[in-house]
Amino acid sequence: MSTARGPEGASPESSPLFLQSVARTLRVLEAFSRFPRPLSIAELSAAAGLDKSAGQRIVHTLQALGYLERSSAGLVPGKKVLYRAFDYLRMNALVESATPVLHELRKSVRERVDLSLLDVTDIVYAVRLQSKRENFPATLVGRRIPTFCSSGGRAMLAALPEEEAMRILQQSDRRPLTPRTITEIPALLAKIAEARREGYALALEESALGEIVLAAAVLDIHGRPVAAIHAAGSLSEWEEETFRRRISPLVMEAARALSHTYKHG
């Protein structure tokens, strides 16, 4: 997100090894993240900070390669991006071993269960086993939400050295996703401390209204958090206390089964 860096090192972007042509290419594809609709060449160029000519060339090439497609309303991402996601998922040993565990968990909790991966200030959903009808983007693999306001994110922050968790909180864009999103650092630290104490984290309507989510961190062989297992229920069907009591042991057990096994990175 931000270009802000710690005081320590030279940024990778200023290295002579950093190719602006590569960065430009990816900025074009990333435009759809901010503007999720068919875009014209001009819009893509503007979103990527390019002039019309540069945009035209990059779009032409990406289209020829299948990373962009023309729809009636403009350019959209191409099917090739799905192939690349497949490459990611199939090579990820954690995703592989988590899949049967999640299915098992899904059977016992009978609610939506997810596996998310930690990516500093965000978490990404890598496996999702949904239950009921929900709003569409929220059910997709690749979906990203802020670490600070997700149960899984906070479960992982709780497993990090405090100073490191603090740094991530400070880097985060802490705009609330719902009226109930906790955004103040002290309150977040309290929730993280609670997660450390209990072994799981809970989020009440912090990323979607009406939703209660509980998560536990998956640790790698060095004890560092790499992923989290979530279980999500509806507040129309669950009391907070019942949810905690019934679901947390199952989620923690699933997370423990995956922890300390692989190097995961």
Place this chain on the structure above:
Amino acid sequence: MSTARGPEGASPESSPLFLQSVARTLRVLEAFSRFPRPLSIAELSAAAGLDKSAGQRIVHTLQALGYLERSSAGLVPGKKVLYRAFDYLRMNALVESATPVLHELRKSVRERVDLSLLDVTDIVYAVRLQSKRENFPATLVGRRIPTFCSSGGRAMLAALPEEEAMRILQQSDRRPLTPRTITEIPALLAKIAEARREGYALALEESALGEIVLAAAVLDIHGRPVAAIHAAGSLSEWEEETFRRRISPLVMEAARALSHTYKHG
């Protein structure tokens, strides 16, 4: 795959608008498709047809941008590729409207159901609702299998003008995936004709042993096939005739519900 082209036009790769730097970048990311394991800079460079220096620069940049990550055993795809897949899926109106339909279908057939998208000689799975334990890569979104030997692919070929279907068959790399894969053009044409007649296509152990798959095509507003809905069962539990009789009406109904609605392209 092949660079072979029809006689008609200048290839997009020879256009002055085609940027080799963009193509090189993507060739690096595509290396994992052929070599699904952590790769060194040297291996990535070789796989992408680059010398060491060019590879070093591109890898450095992709890593800085989060499209490559370092694992203990080498470089692997980065989480950013998942974000791009999310952009694809959330913008795809067909995927969106198919999701509830697939859930409904899943409930009535109680077997794995998928939505696949046509990409000329391949089909890509875009939504997957699995049932039992299966081999891992076969359950992932983004997975690609040849059009000619998948039930969904053949259902879509049946909805194309014959000459166009023929051209796709001829372009295809028709190496068998299992001993039971049908690879001869006349036999394939017969299966396609059957699909056209029945309204659905069937594949018996053609992409995975022990698996019976049945699919129907989803048509866009112009009547062109854009996707297919699959239902997959195990031969240890199903007779072919029972499967056809019980499953085909449900799959065809689901495909019909999605057809002719959106422009889809």
Place this chain on the structure above:
DNA sequence: TTCTTGCGTATCGCTGACCGATACGATCGA
């Protein structure tokens, strides 16, 4: 130990791939 091989990393002068200004035709609404 010493040599070798392969790795990641870093440097640097040359050059052609790419830049961006420019122009043209089509489409669409006002």
Place this chain on the structure above:
DNA sequence: TCGATCGTATCGGTCAGCGATACGCAAGAA
């Protein structure tokens, strides 16, 4: 009939990127 905005195409200048080269390190063989 305009003007705005789109996609498309052209072209000479130049700097981003090329690739040869070299260095340090780690692992394995001799």
